[in-house]
Amino acid sequence: MPEKMIVCVAVVGHQNNPLYIQSFTEADDALKLHHIVHCSLDVVDERVNNPKKSGSPLNETFLGLLYPTENYKVYGYLTNTKVKFIVVTTDLDVRDADVRNFFRRFHAAYVDAVSNPFHVPGKKITSRTFAERVSTIVKSFGLSSAG
Amino acid sequence: MGREVSESCVDSLLTEMVSSYCDRFYANKPELAARRIEAIGFQVGHQLSERYTMERPRFSDHLEAIKFICKDFWSELFKKQIDNLKTNHRGTFVLQDNRFRWLARMSVDPSSEGGDLSQDNSAGAPENKAAQATSMHLYFPCGIIRGALSNLGIPCAVSADISNLPACSFVVRIKA
Numbered sequence: 315m316p317e318k319m320i321v322c323v324a325v326v327g328h329q330n331n332p333l334y335i336q337s338f339t340e341a342d343d344a345l346k347l348h349h350i351v352h353c354s355l356d357v358v359d360e361r362v363n364n365p366k367k368s369g370s371p372l373n374e375t376f377l378g379l380l381y382p383t384e385n386y387k388v389y390g391y392l393t394n395t396k397v398k399f400i401v402v403t404t405d406l407d408v409r410d411a412d413v414r415n416f417f418r419r420f421h422a423a424y425v426d427a428v429s430n431p432f433h434v435p436g437k438k439i440t441s442r443t444f445a446e447r448v449s450t451i452v453k454s455f456g457l458s459s460a461g
Numbered sequence: 462m463g464r465e466v467s468e469s470c471v472d473s474l475l476t477e478m479v480s481s482y483c484d485r486f487y488a489n490k491p492e493l494a495a496r497r498i499e500a501i502g503f504q505v506g507h508q509l510s511e512r513y514t515m516e517r518p519r520f521s522d523h524l525e526a527i528k529f530i531c532k533d534f535w536s537e538l539f540k541k542q543i544d545n546l547k548t549n550h551r552g553t554f555v556l557q558d559n560r561f562r563w564l565a566r567m568s569v570d571p572s573s574e575g576g577d578l579s580q581d582n583s584a585g586a587p588e589n590k591a592a593q594a595t596s597m598h599l600y601f602p603c604g605i606i607r608g609a610l611s612n613l614g615i616p617c618a619v620s621a622d623i624s625n626l627p628a629c630s631f632v633v634r635i636k637a
Contacts, residue, residue, distance in 0.1 A: 328614070373518040382527075394514035395612045421515055429508045 316326060320416070320452045321386070322347040325424060328396035330355055334439045338452055350399045354388045356379045358398050361390070375421075376414050382406075386432045391417040397424070402404045403455075416455050475563060491593075491610050495600045502604020503611075510609035513537055523635060526613045527554050534609060552635035556606075561629035562601060567595055595623060606631055 325334040337347045337458035359382040378391040380400075387406060391399040399420055401413070427433065479498060487494040513534055520526040529541035535558075545557040599621035607619045615635055623631040 373521055375517075375519060392519065393511070394517065394519050395511055396614055425512045425515060428511055431504070435504075435507055 320401055320455050321404055322400075322402040323420065323452060324349060324351045324398075324400040326351075326355060326398040326400065327438065330398075331436070331437075332438070332442070333397070333436075334448075336350060336445065336448065338449070347402055350386060350402055354390060354400050355398065357381055357388075358390045358392060358400075362392060376417060378410070389413045389417075391421070393421065399424070410449060412455065416451065419451045420448065423451065443450065466521075472563070472566070475598065475601060479602070483594075483597055491597070493502070495597065498597070499604035502601040503608035504604075505606035506608025506610075507603075507612045508608075509537070509605070510534070510612045514613070517518055520613065523552070524548070526610060526615055527633065529613075530606060530609060531556055538605070552637060554633040556631045556633065556636075558626045558630065558631075561602075561627055563598060564595065564623070564627040564629055567598070567626060581609075592623070595626070599623070599629070603631065606633065610635075629633040 319338075321339050322335070323336040324332065324336075335351065337344045339347070355373050355454055358377060361380070362375050375391055375393055380388045380390045382388070384400050386404060387408060389401050389403070391401075393399070394420060399417055401416065401420075403413075423444060424439075426447075427439050427441050428435065430441060433439065433441070478501070482494040482498050483491065487497065514529070517529075517533075522531065527546070527548075531546050535541065535543050539558075539562045541558075541560075541562075543556045544559040545555075547557075558566040603619040603621050607617060610617050610619075610633065617633050617635045619634075620632050622632060624630075
């Protein structure tokens with residue numbers, strides 16, 4: 315039984331340009347995870363362009379479960395500024411509230427990172443502080459509900 | 462709540478920024494100075510819009526985004542909302558602030574007032590100069606609005622109009 319765990323997070327710009335992508339696994343499966351993130355971008359586009367068909371709540375930033383695979387669940391989040399956040403988790407019965415909470419903290423970290431005057435908008439986020447903060451958020455994912 | 466910033470510091474910083482760009486870096490090139498100041502505003506607006514839209518659903522149309530600028534965004538920046546919003550429904554919006562904070566302490570040289578009839582040539586000059594100096598202070602807020610809107614996916618041009626201080630109108634023209 316795998317633990318509640320996030321294996322990959324990504325920030326994707328409004329032109330589908332990768333701004334930050336990081337996997338959190340021991341195994342050498344970064345490429346596979348990047349592929350999953352890549353595929354999810356189409357699902358995000360579909361959700362946003364046909365909100366009625368997919369039945370997601372209108373214009374909410376949290377897009378919910380994008381698609382499940384055999385081993386993973388992929389969740390998405392789209393900010394007002396058309397920046398996409400993608401998270402891949404191995405936990406197959408994760409609670410929506412946990413993911414929402416994760417995205418909220420992730421978004422806050424992102425906002426702080428791009429508010430750095432030395433950050434160039436549209437370029438990759440190279441801040442070490444951001445990376446550390448993200449990995450802290452990732453590690454604490456699901457802990458609150460476990461206790 | 463986040464950290465707070467002293468208002469007088471922001472006022473001084475704005476004044477200093479404008480005077481540095483106009484009198485030191487680009488002393489004889491007012492257009493270039495204006496462009497640089499606008500660019501700084503653009504970056505500020507770009508970053509602030511990211512922060513201030515964090516907890517809200519995405520906007521479905523231009524008007525909603527403009528309303529956000531008028532209400533929430535303006536409140537965060539100036540502790541008041543835009544007083545009047547007009548639109549021609551064809552992509553032009555006029556945002557009027559009856560007491561724009563960054564112009565509230567701006568004064569026109571008293572020597573230029575009242576004397577404009579007697580000495581046409583000499584009196585016209587200082588008044589003109591004052592208007593020019595005031596308009597230099599408006600490139601920064603124009604840039605902020607443009608930066609915020611363009612980050613929300615709305616490319617536009619923003620200009621400011623000062624007919625009677627300290628009221629100020631910002632004209633937003635959305636690029637089709």
